[in-house]
Amino acid sequence: MPNNYATHPDNRLGSIIKLGIFKNQLFVICSLFVASLLVRIYFFSYQTPITLDGEFYFRYAIDATIQRQFPSGYEFPNNGWPSFLSLIFTAIGPHEFLEYAAIQRIITIIISSLTIVPVYLICRHFVENRFAVFGSILFVFEPRIIQNSLLGISEPLFIILVCTSLVLFLNNKNKTMYLSFVAAALAATVRYEGMLL
Numbered sequence: 001m002p003n004n005y006a007t008h009p010d011n012r013l014g015s016i017i018k019l020g021i022f023k024n025q026l027f028v029i030c031s032l033f034v035a036s037l038l039v040r041i042y043f044f045s046y047q048t049p050i051t052l053d054g055e056f057y058f059r060y061a062i063d064a065t066i067q068r069q070f071p072s073g074y075e076f077p078n079n080g081w082p083s084f085l086s087l088i089f090t091a092i093g094p095h096e097f098l099e100y101a102a103i104q105r106i107i108t109i110i111i112s113s114l115t116i117v118p119v120y121l122i123c124r125h126f127v128e129n130r131f132a133v134f135g136s137i138l139f140v141f142e143p144r145i146i147q148n149s150l151l152g153i154s155e156p157l158f159i160i161l162v163c164t165s166l167v168l169f170l171n172n173k174n175k176t177m178y179l180s181f182v183a184a185a186l187a188a189t190v191r192y193e194g195m196l197l
Contacts, residue, residue: 028133029120036113036140040149044109050101054152058104061085080189081154104152112149112156116140118163125170154190161187162197 050058060079063071064086070079085104092103119139123132139145148155161183168180187194 025120025129025133029116029136032116032133032136032140033113036116037109039141040109040113040146043146043150044105046102047098048101049098050104050152052151053154054104057082057085057154058101058152061089061104062100065089077192078154078189080186080191081157083189084157101152105150108149108152108156111160112145113140115145115156115160115163118160118167121167122163122170125167158187158190158194161190162194165197 049055056074056076060071060074060076060082063074064083068090070083076082085107088103088107089100116136116139120132120136123135127135145159165180165183165187168176168183171177171180184194184197187197
């Protein structure tokens with residue numbers, strides 16, 4: 001009796017998906033990164049100024065850029081995010097308010113999209129590659145994550161540092177374990193909740 005199991009249409013589709021799409025992990029992750037960037041850019045508005053918490057980070061970063069030192073008079077529990085912003089503002093050097101605001105929000109969009117890499121690596125540590133890709137998709141296209149990336153606030157940087165710290169720690173190699181504590185320390189400079197890690 002011939003074995004028709006392998007030639008059954010459902011089984012061939014499963015084999016194609018398993019071998020074809022998910023075999024080249026780098027291509028899949030890069031495609032998801034580009035797709036997440038495109039989604040965020042679609043909702044990005046250049047003319048919208050930064051408001052709420054993002055405005056406080058923005059002011060600190062502008063003052064640090066102009067004064068070329070950590071400005072006084074701010075009562076931030078952590079200044080990692082605006083200090084990082086001030087370095088980028090100094091390097092790029094625009095001179096208009098909306099340009100600075102757009103740069104701040106573009107940086108958070110890029111960082112939020114890059115988070116797909118450590119999230120994928122964390123998921124891959126616990127499940128198969130195809131499920132790890134699915135977990136990355138769920139994370140990077142989650143509406144609140146997208147919304148946070150458009151506000152210019154510190155959460156995207158904090159999330160990528162925490163995820164990177166976890167990836168390095170789960171790697172079980174001494175050198176990367178030390179680097180995981182460096183990433184956790186940087187996360188603590190962005191948000192004080194990083195000290196819990």
